[in-house]
Amino acid sequence: MASIVFFLALLLxxxxxxxxxxxxxxxxxxxxxxxTYKPGGRIGKEEExxxxxxxxxxxxxxxxxxxxxxxxxxxxxxxxxxxxxxxSKRLLSHTLVDKIxxxxxxxxxxxxxxxxxxxxxxxxxxxxxxxxxxxxxxxKHDVEIMPDFDGEKTSGELDFILRVRLVFALYAAVLALxxxxxxxxxxxxxxxxxxx
Numbered sequence: 492m493a494s495i496v497f498f499l500a501l502l503l504x505x506x507x508x509x510x511x512x513x514x515x516x517x518x519x520x521x522x523x524x525x526x527t528y529k530p531g532g533r534i535g536k537e538e539e540x541x542x543x544x545x546x547x548x549x550x551x552x553x554x555x556x557x558x559x560x561x562x563x564x565x566x567x568x569x570x571x572x573x574x575x576x577x578x579s580k581r582l583l584s585h586t587l588v589d590k591i592x593x594x595x596x597x598x599x600x601x602x603x604x605x606x607x608x609x610x611x612x613x614x615x616x617x618x619x620x621x622x623x624x625x626x627x628x629x630x631k632h633d634v635e636i637m638p639d640f641d642g643e644k645t646s647g648e649l650d651f652i653l654r655v656r657l658v659f660a661l662y663a664a665v666l667a668l669x670x671x672x673x674x675x676x677x678x679x680x681x682x683x684x685x686x687x
Contacts, residue, residue, distance in 0.1 A: 503658040508589070513649040523657065570674045578667040583627055585659035591620065591632040592650040598642030608645070609638040627653075 505524060512518040520529040593616065597609040613636050620634055 503661070504656055506587075506654040506656050507660060508652060508654050511649070511651040513647065570671070574667050574670050574674075577670070578663050581663040581666065582655060582660060586627050586653055586655045588623070588627050588629040589631065589652040589654055590650060591623075591629060591634070593634045593636075593647070594649075595636045595645070595647040596639045596642065597636065597645050598639035599645070600643045602640045605638050605640050605642075609636065612636050 502524075508522040510518075510520045510522070518529070520527055522528075595612060595616070597605055597612055599605045599608055616634060616636055620632060623629065624632070
């Protein structure tokens with residue numbers, strides 16, 4: 492019995508690797524031990540629009556839900572934001588970034604516009620990397636942003652690998668789920684008391 496508990500504890504302490512890559516489209520994968528999960532296709536392909544994928548469609552969906560007596564949109568947004576902040580704090584404190592690799596070649600066809608865009612890209616990327624390194628432990632990073640004054644099109648490549656132990660991810664997810672279920676139950680009780 493003790494060996495089974497030890498084995499399960501060992502499995503929970505092993506890290507989950509999340510990898511985000513970009514080269515001609517985003518790729519996303521999650522790896523735990525020898526099991527790798529990749530969603531089908533590349534993220535960013537055009538898909539059929541259901542009308543609620545745009546911000547305006549999402550707001551219309553929330554308004555429809557609030558008219559039907561579910562949760563008010565403002566309360567829903569506030570509670571989800573609180574849940575995500577607490578989830579992020581718990582998860583980020585145990586997250587390690589294995590690798591950040593960014594190579595960006597800025598080109599517009601016009602040398603003056605390329606120089607301006609290059610400056611804007613540097614002004615955005617390097618402080619963002621510094622802020623990320625201040626929040627999370629970063630093992631290895633390589634960021635190259637280069638101007639191409641003769642090129643016509645900006646191109647880039649990104650490889651981002653982060654690691655978190657499964658026990659901390661599950662703990663943060665369970666706490667966020669409990670908090671959301673508690674909020675849902677309270678809002679249904681208030682909606683039921685308000686209609687009587």
